[in-house]
Amino acid sequence: MSLKGKRIGFGLTGSHCTYDAVFPEIERLVLAGAEVLPVVTFTVKSTETRFGKGEDWVQRIEDLTGNKVIDSIVKAEPLGPKIPLDCMVIAPLTGNTMSKFANAMTDSPVLMAAKATLRNGKPVVLGISTNDALGLNGINLMRLMATKNIYFIPYGQDDPVKKPNSMVARMTALSDTVIHAMEGKQLQPVLVERYKDEN
Numbered sequence: 001m002s003l004k005g006k007r008i009g010f011g012l013t014g015s016h017c018t019y020d021a022v023f024p025e026i027e028r029l030v031l032a033g034a035e036v037l038p039v040v041t042f043t044v045k046s047t048e049t050r051f052g053k054g055e056d057w058v059q060r061i062e063d064l065t066g067n068k069v070i071d072s073i074v075k076a077e078p079l080g081p082k083i084p085l086d087c088m089v090i091a092p093l094t095g096n097t098m099s100k101f102a103n104a105m106t107d108s109p110v111l112m113a114a115k116a117t118l119r120n121g122k123p124v125v126l127g128i129s130t131n132d133a134l135g136l137n138g139i140n141l142m143r144l145m146a147t148k149n150i151y152f153i154p155y156g157q158d159d160p161v162k163k164p165n166s167m168v169a170r171m172t173a174l175s176d177t178v179i180h181a182m183e184g185k186q187l188q189p190v191l192v193e194r195y196k197d198e199n
Contacts, residue, residue, distance in 0.1 A: 001179050004033030008178065009070075009079055009117065011090040011110035012061065014043035018092035018129040018168065019057060025091070025174040026064055032175065036065040037085070039076055041097065041108045076109040080116030087178050088117035091127025091153060091171060095137045098130060102140035118149055123181035127153040127174060133167035141167075145190075151181040156194030168194055 010026055012019070029036050038061045058069050070076050079085055090097070090110055100107065106115050114124050126144065133141050133155075144150050153169035154177070170192055180187040 001183055002033070003029060003175070003179065006034045006086040006182070007037065007084070008034045009037050009039055009085045009088040009113050010061075010065070011039040011041075011088065011093075011113055012044045012057070013041050013090065013092060013094045013097045013108075013110055018171070021171040022091050022127070022174075023060065023064065025171050026061065028175050029178070030065060035067075037067050037070060037079070037083075038062065038065050039070040039079075039110050039113045041110050042071075070109050070113065073106070073109055073112045076112035077116060079113045080119050084120050085113075085117050085122055087123050087125060087182055088114050089125045089127070089174065089178060090114060091125070091169065091174060092129035093126045093169075095128075095130030095132050095140075098126070098128065098144065099137055099140045102143040121149065123149050123151055123178075123184075125151050125153060125174070125177050125181050127169035127171055127177075128155050129168045131163060131166045133165060135165040151177060151186050152190055153177045154187060154190050154192045156192045158194050170194055 008029055062068055101111055106112050117124050130137055154173050155167050155169040158166055158168040177187045
C-alpha cells in the first residue's frame, strides 16, 4: 500500500527525549506523499526541557509537515466527522497518555484526535515511550493491545538493567506499522529487542 495521498494525524506527547527519533519518521511519511496533520498535547506546546523548548518543537513539526499544529480539543474534534483521517499516529506515547487512552479519557487534543479516528473505524498507531510499561501501566498497555483498530509500533525494553519496567517503540518501524495498520494488520514481531537498537 502506498502512503501517497493518505491523510495521517500525528500526535506528539511529552516524552521529549524521544523526539529526535520521531521527527525523521515524520519526514519519511511526508516524503512518501502523505498529508500529515500534527497534533500536540498541552505539555508539548508549553514545556521547556533540556531537550528543547516546546515552541521550537511546534515550529519544527509545522515546518516539516507544512501544516499548523492542532493544539486544542476543539480543533481536534473535526478529525472525526469533517476531516477524517486514514490513520492516527501517536508517537511518542507517554505512560500518562497511554493510561488515559486505555481508560477512555479525552482531555487533550491528541486523545480527541485518536478518539475521533476510532469512531470512524480507522486505525490508531501507537509508539510507546514509558518508564512503567512493565509496571503499573502494564494493564493499560495490554488493554490497548487487545482493542480493535489499535496497532503498535514494535517495542521493547530500552534499558533492561537500569530501567527494567521501561519500554520504547522502535520508531524506525513507524511507516511500516502505519501501512500494515491501514491494511488491518499488526506489524510483527511486536515485541523486539529495543535496547539493541542504535539511535
